[in-house]
Amino acid sequence: MCRNIRTLFNFEPPATDDEIHAASLQFVRKISGFTKPSKANEEAFELAVTQTADIARALLASMTTNAPPKDREIEAARARERSRRRFADQ
Numbered sequence: 001m002c003r004n005i006r007t008l009f010n011f012e013p014p015a016t017d018d019e020i021h022a023a024s025l026q027f028v029r030k031i032s033g034f035t036k037p038s039k040a041n042e043e044a045f046e047l048a049v050t051q052t053a054d055i056a057r058a059l060l061a062s063m064t065t066n067a068p069p070k071d072r073e074i075e076a077a078r079a080r081e082r083s084r085r086r087f088a089d090q
Contacts, residue, residue, distance in 0.1 A: 009060055012069035017053075020060070024052035 005023045008015035028048045029035055037045035 008056070009063055010065050010067060010069050011072055011075075013072070015060060017057075020056050021049070021053050024049050024056055027052055 005026050006019075008019055008023060028045060032041075032045060032048070034041065034045065
């Protein structure tokens, strides 16, 4: 899985449309192999991003859990600590 795509489910506050779009864009970039598509592929690329975001939004809205929502600040701090430990030896 692409490291830039983050978990969006079960957070407080919930994932924003911008976060869902960014994850969808990263996904389409990964599977297409293009960071920026050519003019010939631009329409198909943008349609794929839009459709992926719509599906992701529907998925997030339909999922349920009994777990309490995760706090964004705590999760971000954990990610920074993991990164610090990972790159400290390099």
